[in-house]
Amino acid sequence: MRMSRLLVRTLREAPADAEVASHQLLVRAGYIRRLASGVYTYLPLGLRVLHRVERVIREELDRADCQELLLPAMHPLELWEQSGRAALFGSDALPAMTVQARGGTFVLGPTHEEVVTVTVGAEVESYRQLPLTVYQIQVKFRDEARPRFGLLRTRELVMADAYSFDVDKEAMQVSYRTVFDAYLRIFARLGLEVTPVEAASGAIGGDVNHEFMVASAVGEDHFVSCPSCGYAASVEAATKGGAPTAGAPGGGAADGEAPMVTHHTPDRPGIDDVVAFFDDRRVTAADLLKSMAVFDAQGRPTLVLLAGDREALLPAGWRLFEDDEFAAHPSLVKGYIGPAGQQQHAIRVAADFGVARPGPWIVGANRTDHHVSGAVLDRDFGVDEWGSFAEVTSGDPCPRCGEPLELVRSVEAAHTFQLGYKYSEVMPGSNFVAEDGSEAIFSMGCYGMGVSRLLAVVAEENHDERGLVWPAEVGPFDVHLAALGTGRAPEVAAAADRLYERLAVAGVEVLYDDRDVSPGVKFADADLLGIPVRMVLGAKGLARGVVEWRSRATGEERELSIDGVVEELAGS
């Protein structure tokens, strides 16, 4: 491609709406342009990178025996009513958009489980056709509450999504692992360090699922990681270790420790309210015990205790009291709940491991407008069950090995789910004849990877102060060939033309800067565009029969002979 003909305009300054480096550089270098909030055009350079990323995805998924198809981007609303997910529209969990059209209401597909299930269901009638994994690379639409950071979080996005269909759960887990491994290979080829973490499932549903996290300063997520044993989990799913044994794990009253004192704390139901009340006594939220009335998975009324500066994270199946459920348990006074004496009222007490520390707590007094300070574990209140009931943060002990955990800021680059029967039991046509002649339904998995987001992530992780630095696998071109002084030295222009032609014939994708601009402009643009290899041909080099080769990533330079350049490139 001759740069004089390429639709690209580089900007010296970043637009004011771009905050992070990847966004600024992709705009400055002319890869993308914003059309509306969270809606971007891929200019030729941006589309080339997108295609290179897609090529890696296709090669690895095809290698794993997945088959590409293309599902519609717009779906009849009825399909979503059948799965029951239409009820989630407009919610944060499933911010779908609909359009009125001839033929009824259509959904701009935010995800494709419904469509793929009925599509494959209509074609598969026998276990002999399984296992089967299909995938597509498709545009999806999400009415994001808050698009952010350029391509990192958009309302229209390119996604690669795969779906596996198996005869039963065991077979599904094999397919899951196959795609999982293919995903790992894709990230490796893109030069991204990815950590698969156990995660919560959200609106997609299903049991086991993993998020593929790329550590990044611009990430919107965090995951928990143990540098010692390798444990990794999303913040929504992570647990921490602690004192699993009964008794007084680090608690207990020291000799002579002060007894409990009751305080009149009118209209102070919250943690922050109470901290404010004790303002002049250097009390922080960490000195308070957060006490939450819940029903555990068996439906037993339970009081969950955790340090006041932590966010609660309840185990699956546990739920908070509704307001009208407090009436049946008079020992639990909403806003002023405390642990003392609850066990005598048939309330179980479950405490987060973090509560097992020495020293007094400030707790609710189980009496409206009153709190108690100086409450000591085992002296003033007991605990029936220890567990991980708070979101994990940096420094908490690992649930496997007890070493301190790290909290890593990250971008969710992909998410895979073992769906099981969630969709096959509600969508029509999901049945097939099993080996024993009985009727069965698919056990499914689904696997989503944000392709356009990957562009932002790769750019974010590969840039310097001068511009983008694409890994060889995804750069828009292989070589950026700059001819210097072409305006006054026609012999250089002619030699560069011939070099460009020869490289093109050899299959090297070259961006040829044939513009009549100063060398400084060409160098600056080459640095900004970030094509992996820069080749410079000037009058001096031409006289000696050499062209300059330079790695954008490392800055390594060497001279190649003009005549042998094709062979030398192939060998390097």
Place this chain on the structure above:
RNA sequence: CGGGAAGUAGCGCAGCUUGGCAGCGCGCCUGCUUUGGGAGCAGGAGGUCGCGGGUUCAAAUCCCGCCUUCCCGACCA
């Protein structure tokens, strides 16, 4: 959805307080000079000052309403 900030030429910004010819830098066009790290000189083009209403002799500027965009939070496949 809550909090904050901002909309003036393609991009970055000043002008608004105190109403009076719409500006600067970069970019763009023409010519000449220049040419290994974003050149110089001369000339030129380019505007619904986000939109609507109001006040005024007069509004980018003051008042009211709306829209858009970005940041923080909530939320998130």
